[in-house]
Amino acid sequence: MLKALxxxxxxxxxxxYMADSRKKKKRxxxxxxxxxxxxxxxxxxxxxxxxxxxxxxxxxxxxxxAEWVYYSIMGVTAVLxxxxxxxxxxxxxxxKAKDNELLxxxxxxxxxxxxxxxxxxxISSLLTVAxxxxxxxxxxxxxxxxxxxxxxxxxxxxxxxxxxxTVLNCLLGWxxxxxxxxxxNKTVATVILSLLFVGLYYxxxxxxxxxxxxxxxxxxxxxxxxxxxxxxxxxxxxGAAGNVLNGLLFALAVFALFAAxxxxxxxxxxxxxxxxxxxxxxxxYREKRERQASAASALLRKxxxxxxGSAVYMLNDGFGILLMLLGAxxxxxxxxxxxxxxxxxLETFGLVHAADFLPALxxxxxxxxxxxxxxxxxxxxxxxxxxxxxxxxxxxxxxxKLRFHLLVNGVPALILGVVGGIVLxxxxxxxxxxxxxxxxxxxxxxxxxxxxxxxxxxxxxTNEAVPVKQGMPVLLTMLLGLALxxxxxxxxxxxxxxxxxxxxxLILAALYGFFAxxxxxxxxxxxxxxxxxxx
Amino acid sequence: MLNIKHLTKRFGSKTAVDDLSLRILPGEIYGFIGHNGAGxxxxxxxxxxxxAFDEGEIEIDGISIKSDPTACKRRIAYIxxxxxxxxxxxxxxxxxxxxxxYGVSAEARAERIKKYGDLFDLxxxxxxxxxxxxxxxxxxLAIIAAWLHEPKLIIMDEPFVGLDPKAAxxxxxxxxxxxxxxxxxxxxxxxxxxxxxxxxxxxxxxEGKLIRSGAMEEVKGDESLEEVFLELQE
Numbered sequence: 001m002l003k004a005l006x007x008x009x010x011x012x013x014x015x016x017y018m019a020d021s022r023k024k025k026k027r028x029x030x031x032x033x034x035x036x037x038x039x040x041x042x043x044x045x046x047x048x049x050x051x052x053x054x055x056x057x058x059x060x061x062x063x064x065x066a067e068w069v070y071y072s073i074m075g076v077t078a079v080l081x082x083x084x085x086x087x088x089x090x091x092x093x094x095x096k097a098k099d100n101e102l103l104x105x106x107x108x109x110x111x112x113x114x115x116x117x118x119x120x121x122x123i124s125s126l127l128t129v130a131x132x133x134x135x136x137x138x139x140x141x142x143x144x145x146x147x148x149x150x151x152x153x154x155x156x157x158x159x160x161x162x163x164x165x166t167v168l169n170c171l172l173g174w175x176x177x178x179x180x181x182x183x184x185n186k187t188v189a190t191v192i193l194s195l196l197f198v199g200l201y202y203x204x205x206x207x208x209x210x211x212x213x214x215x216x217x218x219x220x221x222x223x224x225x226x227x228x229x230x231x232x233x234x235x236x237x238x239g240a241a242g243n244v245l246n247g248l249l250f251a252l253a254v255f256a257l258f259a260a261x262x263x264x265x266x267x268x269x270x271x272x273x274x275x276x277x278x279x280x281x282x283x284x285y286r287e288k289r290e291r292q293a294s295a296a297s298a299l300l301r302k303x304x305x306x307x308x309g310s311a312v313y314m315l316n317d318g319f320g321i322l323l324m325l326l327g328a329x330x331x332x333x334x335x336x337x338x339x340x341x342x343x344x345x346l347e348t349f350g351l352v353h354a355a356d357f358l359p360a361l362x363x364x365x366x367x368x369x370x371x372x373x374x375x376x377x378x379x380x381x382x383x384x385x386x387x388x389x390x391x392x393x394x395x396x397x398x399x400x401k402l403r404f405h406l407l408v409n410g411v412p413a414l415i416l417g418v419v420g421g422i423v424l425x426x427x428x429x430x431x432x433x434x435x436x437x438x439x440x441x442x443x444x445x446x447x448x449x450x451x452x453x454x455x456x457x458x459x460x461x462t463n464e465a466v467p468v469k470q471g472m473p474v475l476l477t478m479l480l481g482l483a484l485x486x487x488x489x490x491x492x493x494x495x496x497x498x499x500x501x502x503x504x505x506l507i508l509a510a511l512y513g514f515f516a517x518x519x520x521x522x523x524x525x526x527x528x529x530x531x532x533x534x535x
Numbered sequence: 536m537l538n539i540k541h542l543t544k545r546f547g548s549k550t551a552v553d554d555l556s557l558r559i560l561p562g563e564i565y566g567f568i569g570h571n572g573a574g575x576x577x578x579x580x581x582x583x584x585x586x587a588f589d590e591g592e593i594e595i596d597g598i599s600i601k602s603d604p605t606a607c608k609r610r611i612a613y614i615x616x617x618x619x620x621x622x623x624x625x626x627x628x629x630x631x632x633x634x635x636x637y638g639v640s641a642e643a644r645a646e647r648i649k650k651y652g653d654l655f656d657l658x659x660x661x662x663x664x665x666x667x668x669x670x671x672x673x674x675x676l677a678i679i680a681a682w683l684h685e686p687k688l689i690i691m692d693e694p695f696v697g698l699d700p701k702a703a704x705x706x707x708x709x710x711x712x713x714x715x716x717x718x719x720x721x722x723x724x725x726x727x728x729x730x731x732x733x734x735x736x737x738x739x740x741x742e743g744k745l746i747r748s749g750a751m752e753e754v755k756g757d758e759s760l761e762e763v764f765l766e767l768q769e
C-alpha cells in the first residue's frame with residue numbers, strides 16, 4: 001500500500017516534468033532534458049549566492065579550531081531558507097491535495113496518507129536544503145578537502161537537516177490549518193502569516209552581511225554559546241565536520257522529532273480534512289442590486305479574484321507588488337540616510353550618472369519577480385470550460401490575463417519609480433522615461449509569461465503550488481527577468497558612458513516595447529487558437 | 536435552432552463522433568442517450584464550441600459555430616457533466632460574473648437571481664464561497680447561471696446528476712417553460728425513464744454513430760425506451 005501511494009505521489013511529482021499537459025502525452029527526451037537543464041541552471045544560479053556566503057565564513061573559520069561552527073551556521077541557514085519559503089507549500093501538500101477525500105475513502109490508515117504526503121514535503125525540503133548545504137560542503141572540499149568519513153557525515157547531515165525542515169514545515173503547516181479553520185477569510189489570514197515569514201526572510205537577507213561580520217568577530221563566543229545553550233547545533237556542526245557520534249546523536253534527535261510530529265499530525269488529519277468552518281459565522285446573502293459591467297471588466301475582475309483567492313499564487317508570483325508598495329512608502333523616510341552616501345560612492349567609481357538608472361533598474365528587478373501571467377492559464381485548471389463556453393473570444397480571455405498582470409504590477413512600479421526619482425532628485429524627464437522603461441519591461445515579462453503558459457499549460461494539477469511554483473513557464477519567465485536585468489545593466493554601463501541616461505532608457509523602452517508588441521500579437525492570434533483547443 | 540450536419544470528431548486514430556447529423560427545432564426538448572464513451576459529451580462540447588471538430592458543420596440559430604462562435608455562444612447556455620465552478624468566488628459573485636459576460640441588465644439579473652435562487656432554495660447560500668457548496672448546490676448554481684441570460688438553446692450534460700427530487704422536478708418545469716417560450720433543450724442522460732417522460736425527441740448514439748433519432752413515439756414504438764435502447768446497443 002505504502003509503495004503504491006509513494007509511486008502515485010512520485011509520478012504526480014514527476015508528471016509535470018515528464019508530460020506535456022496540453023498534448024496529453026509524454027515530453028520528448030530532448031524537451032525533458034532541456035527542462036531539467038533549466039532547473040539545474042536556476043539551482044546553480046541560486047547556489048552561487050550561498051557559495052559566496054560560505055566562502056566568507058569558511059575563510060574566517062579556517063584554522064580557528066572551531067570549524068564545526070561553520071557547518072552549524074550553514075546548517076541553520078539551510079533550515080531557515082527551507083522553512084521560511086515552504087510552510088504554505090507544506091500546508092497545501094498535506095491538507096489541500098484534491099485527492100485527499102478519495103484516499104480517505106479507501107482502506108488506507110490516515111497515518112499512511114500523512115506519511116506519504118510528508119515524504120513529498122521531504123523531497124521539496126531536500127531540494128531547498130541542498131541549495132545551501134551543497135555549496136557549503138563544496139566550499140570545504142575545494143578549500144581544505146575532506147576525508148571519506150567527513151563526506152559521508154556531510155551527506156548524512158544533508159538528509160537529517162531535510163528531515164528537520166520537513167518536521168518544522170509540517171508542524172507550521174498544521175498550525176496554519178488549525179488556525180485557518182477559525183478564520184472566515186482564509187486567504188487574507190494566510191497572506192498575513194506569510195508576510196510575517198517573508199518579513200523574517202528579508203530581515204535575514206538584508207542583514208546577512210552584518211550577521212556574517214558579527215559571527216566572524218565573535219567566533220569564540222558563538223562557539224561557546226552553541227556548545228552551552230544550543231547543544232543540538234553543536235552536535236549538528238561537529239557531526240558534519242566528521243564526529244560520527246555527535247552526528248548520530250543529532251540524527252536520532254531529529255528522527256525522534258519526526259516520529260512525534262507524525263503521531264501528532266496523523267491524530268488530527270481526518271479532523272482537519274473533514275472539518276467545516278467550525279466557529280466561523282456563515283456569511284448571509286443580502287439582496288442588493290449589482291451594477292452591470294462590461295465583459296472585459298468582468299474577465300479582469302475574475303482574474304483579480306483568482307489571484308487574491310489563492311495565497312500560494314499571491315505570495316509566489318506576486319510578492320514584488322507588495323515590495324514595490326512598501327518601497328514607495330519607506331523610501332521618503334529613509335532617503336536622507338542613503339542618498340548622499342550613494343551618490344558619493346557612485347562618483348568614487350566614476351559612475352556619476354548611474355543614479356539616473358536606479359529607479360528603473362530597481363522597479364524592473366522587483367517587478368520581474370512577479371510571474372502572475374506565467375501561471376494564469378494553468379490556474380484555470382478544471383474551470384477552463386467556463387470561459388470557453390461563454391460568448392467571449394479566446395483573445396479577450398487572454399487579454400484580460402495580460403491586462404491584470406500589467407495593472408497590478410504597473411501601478412505599484414510606477415509609484416515606486418516616481419517616488420524613487422524624486423528621492424534621488426532626478427530630472428522630470430528622466431523620471432518619465434524611467435517609468436516608460438519600467439512599463440515596457442512589465443509588458444514584456446507579462447507577455448512572455450503568458451505566451452509560455454499558453455504554449456505549456458498544466459490544467460491537471462492537484463495542488464496549486466505546482467503551476468505557481470514549479471511550472472516551466474514560471475521558471476523561464478524568471479530567467480528572462482534575470483536576463484533583462486543583465487541587458488539593462490550592460491546598456492547602462494556601456495551606452496551610459498557616452499549617452500544621456502534618458503536616451504539609454506528610451507532605447508531600452510523601445511527594445512522591450514518592440515518585443516512585447518510582437519509577443520502580444522502572437523498571444524492574440526496564435527495563442528488564442530491554442531487556448532481554443534484547451535479543455 | 537440547432538442544426539448539426541455530418542459532425543465528425545477524431546482523437547488521434549479514434550473516431551469519437553462519426554458523421555452525426557441532428558436538427559433541433561424551437562420548442563423541442565431533445566434527449567441524447569448512449570453508453571459511456573459513445574460520443575455524447577464530445578458532441579455536446581462541439582456544439583457549445585469548446586471542442587473543435589474535424590468535419591461537418593454546426594449551426595445555432597442559422598449561425599455557424601465555426602465562423603462566429605461568439606454569436607452562437609450568446610444564444611446558448613451549457614451545463615457540463617461535472618459543474619466545476621470557480622471556487623474562489625461566492626455563488627452570487629459567480630452569477631454576476633456570468634451576467635456581466637452575457638450583458639444581462641442589473642434589473643433583470645436581480646430579478647432572475649431572486650426567482651431561481653428561491654426556486655432552488657439557494658438564495659440564503661449565495662454569499663457562501665462556491666468551495667463550501669455540495670455537488671448538488673453547485674449543480675443548482677450552474678443551472679441558475681445557465682438560465683440567467685434567457686438563452687434560446689440550453690445544452691446540458693447529465694443535468695439531473697446530484698439534484699434532489701425537488702430540484703430535479705423544478706429543472707424539468709424550467710425546461711418545459713423554456714420550450715414553451717420558443718427555446719430548445721438538448722441534453723444527455725443515462726436515466727431513460729426521465730428521457731422517456733420528458734423529451735419530445737430522442738437520439739441514440741453508439742460508438743460515435745447516430746443509430747436512431749426522431750420523435751419519442753416513433754423511436755420507441757410500443758416498447759419502452761429502455762427496451763429499445765438495450766436492443767440497439769446489442
